[in-house]
Amino acid sequence: MLKEERQSFIIKQINLHNKVLSNELSKKLAVSEDTIRRDLKELAKTGKILKVHGGAIGKAFHYPYHHNSEIYAQTAKQIIADKAISLLKDDMVILTGGGTTMIEMAKKIPDNLKATFFTISPMVALTLANHDNLTVIGIGGELSKNSNVFIGTSVINQLFDLKMDLCLLGANGISIQEGMTDSDWSVVQVKRAMIHSCQKLAILSITEKLNTVQRMKVCDLNLIDYLITESSKEEPILSPYQKTKTELL
Amino acid sequence: MLKEERQSFIIKQINLHNKVLSNELSKKLAVSEDTIRRDLKELAKTGKILKVHGGAIGKAFHYPYHHNSEIYAQTAKQIIADKAISLLKDDMVILTGGGTTMIEMAKKIPDNLKATFFTISPMVALTLANHDNLTVIGIGGELSKNSNVFIGTSVINQLFDLKMDLCLLGANGISIQEGMTDSDWSVVQVKRAMIHSCQKLAILSITEKLNTVQRMKVCDLNLIDYLITESSKEEPILSPYQKTKTELL
DNA sequence: CTTATTTATGCATGTTTTTGCAGTTTATTG
DNA sequence: CAATAAACTGCAAAAACATGCATAAATAAG
Numbered sequence: 001m002l003k004e005e006r007q008s009f010i011i012k013q014i015n016l017h018n019k020v021l022s023n024e025l026s027k028k029l030a031v032s033e034d035t036i037r038r039d040l041k042e043l044a045k046t047g048k049i050l051k052v053h054g055g056a057i058g059k060a061f062h063y064p065y066h067h068n069s070e071i072y073a074q075t076a077k078q079i080i081a082d083k084a085i086s087l088l089k090d091d092m093v094i095l096t097g098g099g100t101t102m103i104e105m106a107k108k109i110p111d112n113l114k115a116t117f118f119t120i121s122p123m124v125a126l127t128l129a130n131h132d133n134l135t136v137i138g139i140g141g142e143l144s145k146n147s148n149v150f151i152g153t154s155v156i157n158q159l160f161d162l163k164m165d166l167c168l169l170g171a172n173g174i175s176i177q178e179g180m181t182d183s184d185w186s187v188v189q190v191k192r193a194m195i196h197s198c199q200k201l202a203i204l205s206i207t208e209k210l211n212t213v214q215r216m217k218v219c220d221l222n223l224i225d226y227l228i229t230e231s232s233k234e235e236p237i238l239s240p241y242q243k244t245k246t247e248l249l
Numbered sequence: 250m251l252k253e254e255r256q257s258f259i260i261k262q263i264n265l266h267n268k269v270l271s272n273e274l275s276k277k278l279a280v281s282e283d284t285i286r287r288d289l290k291e292l293a294k295t296g297k298i299l300k301v302h303g304g305a306i307g308k309a310f311h312y313p314y315h316h317n318s319e320i321y322a323q324t325a326k327q328i329i330a331d332k333a334i335s336l337l338k339d340d341m342v343i344l345t346g347g348g349t350t351m352i353e354m355a356k357k358i359p360d361n362l363k364a365t366f367f368t369i370s371p372m373v374a375l376t377l378a379n380h381d382n383l384t385v386i387g388i389g390g391e392l393s394k395n396s397n398v399f400i401g402t403s404v405i406n407q408l409f410d411l412k413m414d415l416c417l418l419g420a421n422g423i424s425i426q427e428g429m430t431d432s433d434w435s436v437v438q439v440k441r442a443m444i445h446s447c448q449k450l451a452i453l454s455i456t457e458k459l460n461t462v463q464r465m466k467v468c469d470l471n472l473i474d475y476l477i478t479e480s481s482k483e484e485p486i487l488s489p490y491q492k493t494k495t496e497l498l
Numbered sequence: 499c500t501t502a503t504t505t506a507t508g509c510a511t512g513t514t515t516t517t518g519c520a521g522t523t524t525a526t527t528g
Numbered sequence: 529c530a531a532t533a534a535a536c537t538g539c540a541a542a543a544a545c546a547t548g549c550a551t552a553a554a555t556a557a558g
Contacts, residue, residue: 052253064260122371125392140389281518
């Protein structure tokens with residue numbers, strides 16, 4: 001068996017079960033645990049998986065959401081939220097994904113904005129529901145345990161019939177070369193469908209995630225209309241993006 | 250079991266019950282209490298939980314507006330939740346509505362139950378997502394601001410294609426004469442569709458709502474297979490219902 | 499075709515991590 | 529304050545890990 005076969009098998013197992021154990025893989029693939037460990041190390045180095053003691057887990061693994069716990073990079077996400085809100089106008093129809101940044105934005109939406117929000121995130125839906133002037137529509141499907149958003153063909157089919165004004169998405173990886181990338185296959189499928197069903201696309205991402213690449217491609221940079229980070233346009237890290245047609249906020 | 254899995258389980262338990270006990274976790278996860286203590290210490294160090302003598306609690310516990318404290322008729326709903334859970338078996342496909350009682354039930358579902366839940370409530374969906382062995386599917390639509398469940402033709406259409414084992418619904422009014430009644434027209438439409446798409450129907454209702462009638466009729470009493478209240482079967486208030494074909498729990 | 503070089507793998511070795519246990523100290527409760 | 533439960537400390541065993549090295553296969557060069 002080729003090394004590449006083995007490693008792609010490992011990735012498949014992680015996609016399927018969200019984890020692998022070194023000793024199990026060793027038996028299943030009939031190689032020594034050392035070899036498995038080397039495989040896992042390689043895959044981890046290229047960011048494909050997350051190595052832990054005893055095996056590995058999917059990169060999409062976060063600790064389950066806990067409401068009042070400190071949100072990572074709080075202030076940055078507040079700034080991003082404010083910038084994103086500046087894109088919202090009355091009577092718009094907006095589609096949003098999930099993530100802590102999106103929830104922060106949902107909280108900060110001004111009370112007088114009258115708009116319609118579609119969302120694949122139950123948490124964002126509930127947050128938006130606190131605003132009297134918003135119409136909130138949840139797009140249902142299987143709930144992803146990793147990212148707490150609705151995924152699957154059901155979601156994609158529903159999106160197919162819609163054409164909205166603006167898509168707000170959080171990103172896991174953004175780079176000039178690879179565009180927007182993500183680590184969870186099923187989430188990528190949904191994000192693609194979301195992008196196709198909207199006129200404009202805005203990406204919300206902390207600067208830290210700029211110039212990082214995840215395993216799966218969501219879309220090219222030129223599909224992104226607005227790139228929203230907590231940094232100001234003039235920051236050197238953003239200068240390569242100045243040259244693209246993507247507008248920086 | 251990997252350390253990361255164990256810790257993720259702990260967080261999920263805290264999401265559900267706002268606390269964990271070291272000795273309980275030790276039994277559930279089949280590791281020593283020392284190991285649990287070390288886990289709690291680690292999670293506490295990264296600020297995810299708050300370690301206390303005997304276990305840990307969620308960080309939200311200190312805040313004045315704690316969920317559990319503001320639920321009306323808490324203990325009654327706990328009893329109802331337990332009774333409802335006794336109806337659930339492995340491999341069942343269950344459809345649920347929303348409401349605080351349903352969320353309490355979702356929290357108390359045993360960790361080893363393997364089942365599929367459809368729900369029109371984003372909050373119930375998120376709560377169920379903390380159980381590793383459950384598949385959770387949200388049925389999307391417009392989010393009702395009053396009741397925080399998805400409503401509308403979209404929901405009804407999706408339900409039309411499904412045939413599930415058991416429907417769990419909260420009730421606003423129950424009476425011998427009028428059956429189940431409710432006050433919100435759009436919710437009534439959805440409830441009717443939910444009832445039609447399930448083999449069996451269980452109604453969760455605090456005794457207080459028995460013999461009350463709301464403006465709009467959902468269904469007759471004879472459509473209800475199980476009526477779940479916090480009272481025992483022998484209570485006089487339930488005696489009229491003893492004569493019907495509805496089973497009392 | 500032969501030789502040299504790289505690559506992949508397994509094994510032996512020593513190190514680190516994880517876990518459970520015994521003994522002691524600290525905290526909680528009535 | 530006494531009884532009990534939980535927490536901490538140090539230690540030991542097991543498992544996982546890292547490293548260096550030998551072997552074998554694949555590849556490249558002559």
